[in-house]
Amino acid sequence: GAVVSQHPSRVICKSGTSVKIECRSLDFQATTMFWYRQFPKQSLMLMATSNEGSKATYEQGVEKDKFLINHASLTLSTLTVTSAHPEDSSFYICSARPAGPGSNQPQHFGDGTRLSIL
Amino acid sequence: TQLLEQSPQFLSIQEGENLTVYCNSSSVFSSLQWYRQEPGEGPVLLVTVVTGGEVKKLKRLTFQFGDARKDSSLHITAAQPGDTGLYLCAGRNSSASKIIFGSGTRLSIRP
Numbered sequence: 163g164a165v166v167s168q169h170p171s172r173v174i175c176k177s178g179t180s181v182k183i184e185c186r187s188l189d190f191q192a193t194t195m196f197w198y199r200q201f202p203k204q205s206l207m208l209m210a211t212s213n214e215g216s217k218a219t220y221e222q223g224v225e226k227d228k229f230l231i232n233h234a235s236l237t238l239s240t241l242t243v244t245s246a247h248p249e250d251s252s253f254y255i256c257s258a259r260p261a262g263p264g265s266n267q268p269q270h271f272g273d274g275t276r277l278s279i280l
Numbered sequence: 281t282q283l284l285e286q287s288p289q290f291l292s293i294q295e296g297e298n299l300t301v302y303c304n305s306s307s308v309f310s311s312l313q314w315y316r317q318e319p320g321e322g323p324v325l326l327v328t329v330v331t332g333g334e335v336k337k338l339k340r341l342t343f344q345f346g347d348a349r350k351d352s353s354l355h356i357t358a359a360q361p362g363d364t365g366l367y368l369c370a371g372r373n374s375s376a377s378k379i380i381f382g383s384g385t386r387l388s389i390r391p
Contacts, residue, residue: 166322168322196378196379198381203386204383204384205368205381205382205383205384206323206368206381207381208378208379208380208381211377211378253320255322255323257322257379268325268328269379271315271322271323271324271325272322273320273321273322274320274321274322276320
């Protein structure tokens with residue numbers, strides 16, 4: 163089945179550091195990728211929609227200068243948390259939707275990245 | 281903003297009991313998915329329902345999409361400890377451009 167890989171799976175770093183998370187679709191091309199954030203004991207909140215070759219669309223309340231998204235190829239999107247602070251500590255999950263006719267293609271989720279800022 | 285409210289938020293029951301989780305919204309969705317998530321992992325798709333009134337069964341799990349495509353339910357028969365997890369409904373918006381997750385139901389099945 164379709165596989166989405168996230169890297170790293172876990173990262174711990176000091177406050178003020180910028181952290182990059184990669185999301186790869188391993189066996190399909192994804193024109194659209196999505197980035198979600200999940201705080202403990204809460205649901206997934208959509209942060210932004212990433213379209214290959216164009217600027218990401220951010221959800222209301224998500225700072226685009228804080229969370230930089232790049233979707234340079236059909237198999238890779240990156241999320242960079244710039245100047246991370248403890249309140250950015252969370253579980254970040256990406257998902258990818260295969261290229262194809264219609265936007266009802268299923269979304270495939272990665273296993274998430276646990277970000278801890280000290 | 282399309283909101284999906286799930287109830288109950290938490291549920292702890294004995295093995296062998298039945299349960300129902302509800303997912304409600306004031307918005308119409310083109311499709312609705314149910315996911316199960318284990319701690320530290322991404323959500324895993326259980327089912328997608330598309331047609332109003334649709335019922336799908338997956339072993340002991342029964343999923344129903346409301347006639348108006350605004351709500352859904354997940355019924356588990358004879359729950360087992362392996363059913364423990366976070367259950368999430370997720371709706372695809374009218375333009376089918378993105379999936380919005382419900383508030384989640386944390387299910388715990390006691391042996």
